[in-house]
Amino acid sequence: MKRAQLLASLAEIRAQIRAAGLRSTAPRVAVLQRLQKTSTPVSHADLFTELADQGFDRATIYRNLIDLTEAGLLSRTDVGDHVWRFELRREGQRGHKREHPHFMCTDCGEVSCLPGVSIRISPVQGAPRSLSAKNVSVQLKGLCDRCAA
Numbered sequence: 001m002k003r004a005q006l007l008a009s010l011a012e013i014r015a016q017i018r019a020a021g022l023r024s025t026a027p028r029v030a031v032l033q034r035l036q037k038t039s040t041p042v043s044h045a046d047l048f049t050e051l052a053d054q055g056f057d058r059a060t061i062y063r064n065l066i067d068l069t070e071a072g073l074l075s076r077t078d079v080g081d082h083v084w085r086f087e088l089r090r091e092g093q094r095g096h097k098r099e100h101p102h103f104m105c106t107d108c109g110e111v112s113c114l115p116g117v118s119i120r121i122s123p124v125q126g127a128p129r130s131l132s133a134k135n136v137s138v139q140l141k142g143l144c145d146r147c148a149a
Contacts, residue, residue: 041085
């Protein structure tokens with residue numbers, strides 16, 4: 001039963017890649033499989049470390065992260081530490097891809113998603129146009145529960 005579920009999952013991943021207009025290659029499948037197993041954004045370096053034993057080099061992993069991001073399957077985030085982190089774009093309400101804020105611990109550097117948090121931004125006169133177009137990202141920083149204890 002588990003093997004059948006795994007194969008169905010692989011078939012779904014391959015179909016998702018093809019539906020985004022990309023070829024379904026082993027590195028792309030491996031990247032999406034790995035990102036399905038995490039609930040937090042992951043850096044290129046972390047992904048490379050986890051996938052290196054499958055024979056993929058750094059450049060291959062990076063190129064596929066960029067391709068999957070440009071195809072709309074991944075989101076790319078910088079929480080202010082100049083490290084790009086990648087995560088699956090999950091379906092939100094009414095079929096739209098949902099953006100969400102992230103939290104970064106100022107002590108240990110751990111980054112976590114805050115998908116259940118709602119933040120409302122109301123632009124005032126003189127604010128950048130990107131606020132009105134909702135073309136912004138929200139990042140919160142502070143101490144995580146582990147570091148605050």
